[in-house]
Amino acid sequence: MRLWPVAFALCCVLLAPLAEAANTVKGVRIWASPDNTRLVLDLSAAPSYKSRRLNNPQRLEIELAGVSSLNLGPVSGSAALVKRVYASRTPSAATAVVIELTQAAADTVFSLPPSPPYGHRLVVDLKPQSASRQTLAPVSAVKPAVPATVAEPKIVTPSHATGRDIVIAIDAGHGGNDPGAVGPNGTYEKRVTYAISQQLMQMINQQPGLKAVMTRTGDYYIHPGKRPDVARQKQADLLISVHADAVKNRKAHGASVWVLSMRRATTEVGRMLEQTEQHSELLGGVAEVIKDSANERYLAQTVLDLSMNHSMVTGFEVAKEVLREMGKVAHLHKKEPQAASLAVLKAPDIPSILIETGFISNYNEERQLKDPGHQRRLAQAIFNAVKSYFSQQPPADSMFAAIKQQGRAVPVASVGSGQTVAVAERTHKVKAGESLSRLARQYGVSMAQLRQHNRLRDDNIKIGQVLRIP
Ligand SMILES: [Zn+2]
Structure with a gap:
């Protein structure tokens, strides 16, 4: 769930008179030398900042006073040490730039005044912890003084896209003492759903720009109603629940895809609004500012309605894409997405689909669903659909969005006073x-x-x- 942009757009109107002196992040530049990584935030005014280290994952959070927009502008360059850079809100609703690291690193943060062609800058130097341990002699344990002038490369080389990973929550149906449906030859649905989910997870994690999280990572039971909560905690962009169908009629066969019904979504929005303690989670820091509970409820309702709309459209579009891809490798029981009121499909704020991969109650499909080759083809079809959907409709701050943008723009680098030249890579x-x-x-x-x-x-x-x- 990423409600912030919406929540923020609304809160902006309410909080405008309170805004501090404005500053904007105009862009982020990253480059690496073998033992040092430098990240520069280009700003419209001199920064007032506070930085702190956070673990799990390793990251450096730089809180910027007076910056209201979560837009970081273009991010250029990359470094092995930097997993991603994104804007976020601190618990006190201040804007922070978060640098997520691939390993522990020592940081030095300092600001630089304008010096043509550059304006105000905040510089972050990162040194992998292992490297600094090797190079720092015990006598030089004093933090090095910040250099007065810092040479910067004159040319920003075009590089591949940066941006956050799109998070896909994969829910392997059933588990533990709930085997799900059992096939005529004794195949457990929970084993089939887990095998397909594992394959799908691996495919997703091998794709730069996508990241998979599993609602269950072994053979244990989670209540279906709790599974969307796991997806919400992981800030999933999509929840895919994997199942296999069963009916008395052994002839029934084929795959189908289910989406959240409008009726269930509306009911769940109402339920979430009743749980006032959830409002602050939904609205982030805004809830603390809005003391008036009637306003808070109104804002929560608006945010949820907008979010519900988005997730229902996304869920339906992904479901169509999944059916298109699965139709190439399996028989389809229903050719269009079906709407249902199911416990796992209840999150109005997370696009969710449930895939019935086939009928385990059908002899032929039970045999197929058990077959690792068929499981892989199903996982591949789901993966293709996810990748195809998000390539066309990437979340704005994702690496997929940056790639889509770059696909249109010829890479050029800016040099000094506004001229642009192509840089031979x-x-x-x-x-x-x-x-x-x-x-x-x-x-x-x-x-x-x-x-x-x-x-x-x-x-x-x-x-x-x-x-x-x-
Ligand atoms: Zn099931």
């Missing part, structure tokens, strides 16, 4: 006997950077392959 054609580690040394970059920059799954490279050098 360094590439390397792999020759016999070369390895990724050797190329990393040759170009003074890390292997992780090379892998990330070229979307490599492992360290294997082929002769003739052209690599982009970050």
Whole structure:
């Protein structure tokens, strides 16, 4: 659930007179050298900031006073150390820029006054903890002084997209003492749903820009009504519940996809509004500001209605895409998404679908559903549908959105006083006997950077392959 943009748009109107001196983040630039990563926030005014370290995941949160917009502007460059950069709200509703790290790193944060071609900047230097331990002698345990002038590269090289991962919650139906439906040959639905979900999780996690979370990670029971809560905690963009059908009629066969019914969604919105303690969770910091409970309820209702609309449209569109893809590998029981009032499909704020992968009560489909090859084809079809949907309709702050944008724009870099020039990117054609580690040394970059920059799954490279050098 990402209600913030909506909640914020509304609260802006209410809080406008209280706004502090305005500052805006105009863009974020990232670049890495072998032992240091620098991140620069370009700002419209001198920053007033506070930074703090947070764990799980490792991240640095920089609270910026007077910044009201959650828009960070364009993010250019990348570094192996930086997983993603995004804007967020602190519990006190201040805007913070969060730098999520791939490993622990020491940070130095300082601001720089305008110096053409640059304006006000906030600089964040990051050093991987392991590296600093190697290089810091005990005598130099004093924090290094902030340099008065900092040389910056004159050219911002175009790089691959950054942005957050789109989170897909995968719910393997049933589990533990609830086996789900049992096939005529004794196949448990809970095993089939778990096997398909695991395959789907792996496919999603291998796709840059997508991240999977599982509602259950083993053979145990979670009440269906609790499963959307897991998705909500993980801020999922989509919840996919995987099941297999069963009916008395052994002839019934084929897959179907279910979406939240309008009636159930409206009921759930009403229920969430009754639970006033949930309002603050829905509205973030705004609820603390709005002391008037009638207003709070009105705002919560508006946010939920907008959010419900969005999730129902998204759920329906994803469901159609899943049916299109599954139709290529399996028989379809119903060719259109079906609406239902099911416990797992109750979150009005998270796009949710339930996939019946086939009838486990049908001899033929029971055999198919047990087969790892068929399970993989089903998982692949669901994955293709998810990827295709989010490639077309990416959330604004996601890496998918940045990629979509870049697909339209020719990469150009800005140089100084507003001119733009195309920058020839360094590439390397792999020759016999070369390895990724050797190329990393040759170009003074890390292997992780090379892998990330070229979307490599492992360290294997082929002769003739052209690599982009970050
Ligand atoms: Zn089921």
